[in-house]
Amino acid sequence: MEMDLHLEAQTTLQTTGSESVNTDSMDMEHGESPDKEATSKSATETRGATPETIREGQATIIFPSLNEVFYNPVQQFNRDLTIAVISVHAELQLAAKGLKVSYEPRNQEPDTADNGATSTEGSNDPSVATDTYRPGEYCQEGLCVLEGLSATGLRGVRYAKEIPGLKNIVANDWNVEAFKAIERNIQHNGVEHLVTASHADASLLMNQYRLSDRVDVVDLDPYGSPAKFLNGSMQAVKDGGILCVTCTDMAVLCGNRSEACYAKYGAMSLRTKYCQEMALRIVLHSIETHANLHHRYIEPLLSVSIDFYIRLFVRVHTSQSKVKHSAAKKALVYHCEGCDNFHLQRMGRVIPIGTDAKNFKYKNTYGPPVGTKCENCNSRFLLGGPLWVEPIHDPDFVKKLLSHVNAHSDRFHTSPRMKSILTLVSEELLDCPFYHKFSQLFHHVRSACPPMKKFRSALLNAGYQVSLSHITAEAVKTNAPHSVIWDIVKEWVKQNPTPRKRKLEEDCISNVILNKEARITVSFDVRQDAMPMSHKQGMTRFPANPAPNWGPKARAKPSSSSETLEEKRARLQDKRAKPKEPRTQTET
Numbered sequence: 001m002e003m004d005l006h007l008e009a010q011t012t013l014q015t016t017g018s019e020s021v022n023t024d025s026m027d028m029e030h031g032e033s034p035d036k037e038a039t040s041k042s043a044t045e046t047r048g049a050t051p052e053t054i055r056e057g058q059a060t061i062i063f064p065s066l067n068e069v070f071y072n073p074v075q076q077f078n079r080d081l082t083i084a085v086i087s088v089h090a091e092l093q094l095a096a097k098g099l100k101v102s103y104e105p106r107n108q109e110p111d112t113a114d115n116g117a118t119s120t121e122g123s124n125d126p127s128v129a130t131d132t133y134r135p136g137e138y139c140q141e142g143l144c145v146l147e148g149l150s151a152t153g154l155r156g157v158r159y160a161k162e163i164p165g166l167k168n169i170v171a172n173d174w175n176v177e178a179f180k181a182i183e184r185n186i187q188h189n190g191v192e193h194l195v196t197a198s199h200a201d202a203s204l205l206m207n208q209y210r211l212s213d214r215v216d217v218v219d220l221d222p223y224g225s226p227a228k229f230l231n232g233s234m235q236a237v238k239d240g241g242i243l244c245v246t247c248t249d250m251a252v253l254c255g256n257r258s259e260a261c262y263a264k265y266g267a268m269s270l271r272t273k274y275c276q277e278m279a280l281r282i283v284l285h286s287i288e289t290h291a292n293l294h295h296r297y298i299e300p301l302l303s304v305s306i307d308f309y310i311r312l313f314v315r316v317h318t319s320q321s322k323v324k325h326s327a328a329k330k331a332l333v334y335h336c337e338g339c340d341n342f343h344l345q346r347m348g349r350v351i352p353i354g355t356d357a358k359n360f361k362y363k364n365t366y367g368p369p370v371g372t373k374c375e376n377c378n379s380r381f382l383l384g385g386p387l388w389v390e391p392i393h394d395p396d397f398v399k400k401l402l403s404h405v406n407a408h409s410d411r412f413h414t415s416p417r418m419k420s421i422l423t424l425v426s427e428e429l430l431d432c433p434f435y436h437k438f439s440q441l442f443h444h445v446r447s448a449c450p451p452m453k454k455f456r457s458a459l460l461n462a463g464y465q466v467s468l469s470h471i472t473a474e475a476v477k478t479n480a481p482h483s484v485i486w487d488i489v490k491e492w493v494k495q496n497p498t499p500r501k502r503k504l505e506e507d508c509i510s511n512v513i514l515n516k517e518a519r520i521t522v523s524f525d526v527r528q529d530a531m532p533m534s535h536k537q538g539m540t541r542f543p544a545n546p547a548p549n550w551g552p553k554a555r556a557k558p559s560s561s562s563e564t565l566e567e568k569r570a571r572l573q574d575k576r577a578k579p580k581e582p583r584t585q586t587e588t
Contacts (some may be wrong), residue, residue, distance in 0.1 A: 057083075057413075058135075058161035061154050061185050070233045074307050078221070079155060080412040082244055083162050085302065085313050088397070088404050089242055090143050090165040093216065097141050100132045101164035103408055133164045138193050143216040146209070146236055148202035148229060149173060153182035153195070155219065160191040162411065170215075172198035172205055183466035206232030214238035221246040227264040230290040239318045242301070245283065248309040253279035258384075270335050271383040272342075273437040276305040276471045277392075278333075281433065283312060285330055295320045302401065303392040304421060305471045323349055324362055331389040333434075334370050338379030338509045339444050341482045342434055343369045344389055368489055376516070377444075377509045391430040398426050420534070420541045424470035424520055427532045428477060428583035432465075435475040436485060446500070447493045450524070457530040458488045461523040468532060472555075473542045483519060490514055491522035 024464040052063045056076070091101055133139045142165040147156050149172070157169035173180050179199040186195045198205065202220075206229070209215060218237045220226045226245050237243050247253060252260045255271030255278075262268050265286040272278065280303045288298050298314040327348030345367045353359040370381060402422040409415035442449045449455075459466040459478050469475035478485070491513060504511050534541055 007272045018267075035108055056154065057158045057411075059151055059154060059157040059185075060188055061157070062181075062188055063152070075221075075309075075416060077306060077414045078309070078311055078348040079158060080414045081304075081311065081326075081418060082155070082219065082313075083158060084401055084405055084412065084418065085242070085244070086143070086145070086159065087163050088401050089217070090163060090214075091404075092400075093143060094133070094139070094141065094165045098131070098262060099139070099141060102132050102134050103164065103411065104134070106134050135162050135164045136160060136191070136194070137164065139165045139167055144213070145169045145219065146206070146215045147171050147219045148206060148219075149220065149222050150179050150182055153185045153197070155221070156182070156195045157185055157189045157191055160194040161189065166194055170198050170205075171195055172200055172202060174199065174201050202229055203232040206236035210235035214241065216241045217244065218242075219244040223248065225249045225252070225264050227286065228415050230287055231293070234287075234290050234294050234296060234316065237316050239316065241316055243287070243298075245287065245312045245314075246309055247279070248285055250276075250279060250308055250310070253282055253310070267387055268384045270333070270382055272335055273340060273440050274342075274434040275473075277311070277434055277469065278384070278387060280305060280310055280312065280392055281387040281389065282385075283310065284314070285386055286312060286393060287312070288326055288329065288388065291316060292323050292326050294318075294322055297323050297326060299394065300388075300390075300392050301394045301397045302425065304425065306421070306489040309463070324360075327362070329388060329390045330386040331433075332383060332385040333387065334368065334381040335384060336374040336377065336379050336381055338377040339486075339513060340373060340436070340440060341374055341376055343381075344433065345369050346389065347386055354449070376482060377512050379509070389433045392427065393425055393430065395426065395430065397421060400428060416540070420539055421470050422442070423534045423539060424468060424532075424541055427467055427534060428469055428545055429465055429467045429479065432467075432477050432479050435469050435471075435477040437472070438476050440491075441485070441489050444509055445489060445513055446504070447489075447498050448496070450492050453526055453530045454524045455488065455492075457527045458491075458522055458524050459484070460527050460530060461525060462488070462520060467542075486513060486516075487518040487520050490516075490518050490523050494523070495524075502546075 054061050054063065056079070087101075094101060133142065144167050145156075145159060147159075147170065150156055151173055153171045157167045159169055160166065173179055173182060173184070176199065179197060181198040186192055186197055206218065215236055216238060218233045218241070220229050220233060220243070222229065226247060230245075233243055233245075249264075251257060252264065253269055254275035255261075255269045258268045261282065265282050266289060267282045267285055269275070269282060270278065284298070284300055285302065291298050296316055296318045298316055301313045301315055303312045304310065323412070328346055331344040331346045334345065336342070346365050349363040349365050351361040351363060353361055354401060373380065402419065403420050405412065405415055405422065409419070412418060412419045438455065439449055455476070456466050459476075459480055462480065462484055464478055464480035464484065465479040466476065466480070469477050477484075490513070
């Protein structure tokens with residue numbers, strides 16, 4: 001089962017009993033006899049498992065035992081961000097139909113008109129129409145959402161209770177126990193009018209939507225790679241709809257298993273300092289490739305690398321003519337083994353015909369963009385890709401999303417981090433794929449790093465743009481050529497020489513770089529616009545992990561005891577260590 005349940009840091013855990021959830025009555029609702037119910041309860045007690053409830057956002061989810069479900073507080077940010085994205089999308093879609101949404105709770109008192117008739121606004125009855133919709137209300141003209149890998153239905157329930165303007169949510173999972181859990185949690189949260197449980201293979205279910213009405217949003221959050229679900233998702237989402245994708249197989253996407261990355265995503269990954277952004281661009285390339293098979297193309301709205309996973313939101317469009325632009329949106333990357341320079345080779349060219357913006361010629365590109373050796377350090381190149389080299393964010397959508405989070409920050413427990421990430425995204429340069437790692441630039445020349453403000457000022461003084469990245473605080477994203485960047489590095493080393501205990505070899509990378517003549521005049525005069533607005537505002541942009549073991553978790557497995565994961569980890573510590581042989585006294 002593709003278990004999707006990860007919990008927020010501020011998750012509320014409580015033992016289920018008479019004051020919280022009556023599991024006995026819930027079993028009866030599913031048509032089980034008292035004898036079968038008692039047998040099930042006895043089996044649970046034998047295992048030592050205790051039923052638990054977990055509250056996240058507006059949803060309350062029931063589990064037989066926390067030892068038997070995939071539980072990860074890291075993914076709280078993922079769910080909050082997805083709710084914000086779908087909310088903004090719903091606002092835009094309903095506004096085009098003359099409808100409104102509101103996040104304020106509706107007055108529970110029925111509104112009475114002058115003629116004594118009771119207002120029907122806010123009813124969950126599908127036959128009732130209104131022009132303002134709130135979370136939890138059925139909307140005939142609203143969005144249809146498909147959650148292909150739902151596990152216990154946490155996402156679906158949260159969507160139903162926290163996003164306005166929804167018509168239907170399909171919470172699907174192929175595992176029988178997960179399907180039962182979805183049904184149980186839908187009933188417990190009272191969202192039967194919006195959420196429908198489904199027991200089917202996710203790929204087969206999504207493929208069936210191409211023969212009927214497609215959905216507005218497809219959400220894929222598997223355990224590992226979503227590669228096998230991408231083709232089906234392109235057939236399920238409607239024109240102008242949104243595809244939400246999570247990838248947790250970062251070892252594959254970041255270059256540890258390049259052959260596996262090519263098998264899953266059709267691209268060779270590289271172990272580089274910018275591997276997280278490369279992972280985003282590889283997945284976008286893969287999504288675009290699957291879209292092109294159905295005469296469709298994608299428009300990235302937001303692509304972020306968070307903790308140990310990446311999350312992408314893309315809008316899907318249909319156009320046979322614009323699909324022809326796809327080759328020009330992708331490129332191979334030549335990565336220098338020595339100094340980490342990178343060069344892009346686009347897969348195709350799009351040439352406008354005359355002054356008509358609708359007519360183009362499509363040509364092969366010229367290459368390669370580099371020689372056999374790096375002009376900076378004389379090292380060889382590694383070849384990676386193909387990957388997406390167009391913008392990975394839509395600045396207008398990010399601006400609306402940030403405004404939404406600022407206006408409704410009380411809806412999201414992770415709103416401080418959401419604001420910081422979205423602010424950093426809004427400050428990124430869109431037309432500059434990849435970045436240099438600040439400390440690594442000076443590591444190559446065996447020098448101490450200057451203040452970041454001076455380095456950024458030097459790039460601005462040279463007439464180029466520079467920004468950070470939401471991925472790391474050390475990112476230097478700029479449109480300056482590599483030669484300009486290294487000229488700035490060499491000038492700093494020249495003005496601030498580092499004492500060396502021993503002489504470096506003549507052919508080492510540091511000497512090769514420093515022995516080349518600079519081509520520009522470098523100025524380190526500090527500029528007021530050198531640091532981004534988020535820095536000037538004192539925003540916490542890269543917060544520390546809020547708890548120990550803040551990372552990926554193991555798959556959920558049925559347990560024969562009530563032992564927690566921490567207790568089990570402590571018990572198995574040094575299990576495989578060789579036992580020490582007892583010392584014997586030697587005869588004298």
